[in-house]
Amino acid sequence: MRVYVIDDKEEYIPITLDKFAEGHAVPFEVFTDDCGIKKSLFDKGFIFNRFAMSMIVRQGLSRFYIKTANNLNFTEYLRHAEKMNRMVKDDSVLFIDYSEYKRRHGYIDKTLLSPLIPVDFELGGMRYPVFGGIPLASGTLTKDALNGLMELNADIVVRSEDVAKYQAYLQRLLDLRHETSTEKRIIQIKQELLRGLFSTYLHDRENRALLDTLLRETGDLVSHIERYAESPASEMKDLLEIRNVDSYVSVHSVNVCIFSVLLGIRLGLDPGILRQLAAGALLHDIGKFLISYAVINKQGDLTIDEYRLYCTHVAEGERFARALGCLPPHVCDIIGQHHERLDGSGYPLGLSGKEITILSQIVTVADSYEALITSTPKRRGKSREETMAILRNDAEKKQALNRTIYHALNSILNES
Numbered sequence: 053m054r055v056y057v058i059d060d061k062e063e064y065i066p067i068t069l070d071k072f073a074e075g076h077a078v079p080f081e082v083f084t085d086d087c088g089i090k091k092s093l094f095d096k097g098f099i100f101n102r103f104a105m106s107m108i109v110r111q112g113l114s115r116f117y118i119k120t121a122n123n124l125n126f127t128e129y130l131r132h133a134e135k136m137n138r139m140v141k142d143d144s145v146l147f148i149d150y151s152e153y154k155r156r157h158g159y160i161d162k163t164l165l166s167p168l169i170p171v172d173f174e175l176g177g178m179r180y181p182v183f184g185g186i187p188l189a190s191g192t193l194t195k196d197a198l199n200g201l202m203e204l205n206a207d208i209v210v211r212s213e214d215v216a217k218y219q220a221y222l223q224r225l226l227d228l229r230h231e232t233s234t235e236k237r238i239i240q241i242k243q244e245l246l247r248g249l250f251s252t253y254l255h256d257r258e259n260r261a262l263l264d265t266l267l268r269e270t271g272d273l274v275s276h277i278e279r280y281a282e283s284p285a286s287e288m289k290d291l292l293e294i295r296n297v298d299s300y301v302s303v304h305s306v307n308v309c310i311f312s313v314l315l316g317i318r319l320g321l322d323p324g325i326l327r328q329l330a331a332g333a334l335l336h337d338i339g340k341f342l343i344s345y346a347v348i349n350k351q352g353d354l355t356i357d358e359y360r361l362y363c364t365h366v367a368e369g370e371r372f373a374r375a376l377g378c379l380p381p382h383v384c385d386i387i388g389q390h391h392e393r394l395d396g397s398g399y400p401l402g403l404s405g406k407e408i409t410i411l412s413q414i415v416t417v418a419d420s421y422e423a424l425i426t427s428t429p430k431r432r433g434k435s436r437e438e439t440m441a442i443l444r445n446d447a448e449k450k451q452a453l454n455r456t457i458y459h460a461l462n463s464i465l466n467e468s
């Protein structure tokens with residue numbers, strides 16, 4: 053929220069915000085009153101939503117105004133607001149809006165935001181069915197504003213065009229020595245940087261230099277995780293935390309990458325193999341970007357045809373990876389086998405037992421864990437206990453997942 057004093061010769065009329073249509077842009081500027089001086093509160097075109105309301109409440113604002121000249125605009129807006137509010141209640145209409153908003157924004161880890169570095173990009177909030185810009189004092193984030201963000205039960209996002217600014221922000225965080233004194237925090241920031249880099253690569257897949265950087269940064273992250281795992285005070289389970297409340301391919305992929313690396317370390321893999329595992333885990337769902345976004349992002353049940361299309365992300369991804377010609381065979385195998393199951397019940401080929409590489413089996417366990425525990429707009433993520441019970445059943449009873457890998461995950465989660 054940009055707050056600045058405006059020319060006070062204008063005339064204003066008071067308004068109430070309770071009739072505003074949630075999730076829609078408001079076509080006029082809104083002001084508040086500070087000791088008789090009108091201050092701009094929201095720019096014209098801001099998205100009115102529960103985040104805006106919660107920030108207003110936190111700041112104790114109660115009086116709102118528009119310029120008298122905008123009165124006609126306001127009356128017209130109210131006439132449509134009721135219709136828009138009805139529309140908002142229509143789930144399918146809202147979900148299309150939500151998906152579009154999600155497509156144009158990138159998830160960020162709000163716990164990394166620091167009062168020490170000014171924010172020069174706009175923050176948005178997402179929690180289905182609510183989404184939109186968050187009104188915050190721009191520049192330095194106060195402790196209050198940060199607390200407000202932590203309390204919001206929502207994903208925090210930045211606009212796609214601001215991703216570079218956010219990356220620069222993270223780089224500055226890394227440069228702040230006392231801020232990044234723990235290896236765990238460095239891993240979190242590196243993880244966030246990798247997520248941004250991966251998002252950029254997903255939209256620019258022909259860019260070989262970018263792929264090289266991505267693989268190099270993945271290797272660098274693996275080195276940090278290896279160091280972290282060796283230090284006596286570290287708990288590997290700390291790196292298994294999931295913060296997002298929605299699913300994004302880039303978030304999921306980086307999570308699966310880190311989980312796979314932790315499993316690989318626990319299973320005693322060689323450093324070279326560990327880096328191939330990391331690359332394969334990061335790229336395992338690359339095929340999702342080669343098929344329909346509408347199907348990949350659809351919440352709830354897919355039709356049979358949609359499911360068939362969804363399943364092609366495996367073969368499409370593997371074909372793409374092999375065609376690159378620069379990825380080790382193990383990496384391509386992971387992409388092609390991450391939905392196979394040891395009992396032959398998986399796809400696309402129905403491979404079983406030793407036909408599936410051990411690295412693919414590791415990614416399958418990491419992928420299953422991440423997918424079960426993550427919430428989506430239509431499905432609440434399962435608890436850690438529920439998730440592990442399902443994986444135990446898949447490993448012990450169905451023999452669909454590798455038991456040793458399941459136990460490695462269980463031992464990481466239970467270490468104290």
Ligand SMILES: [Fe+2]
Nearest residue numbers: 336337390391
């Ligand atoms: Fe997948």
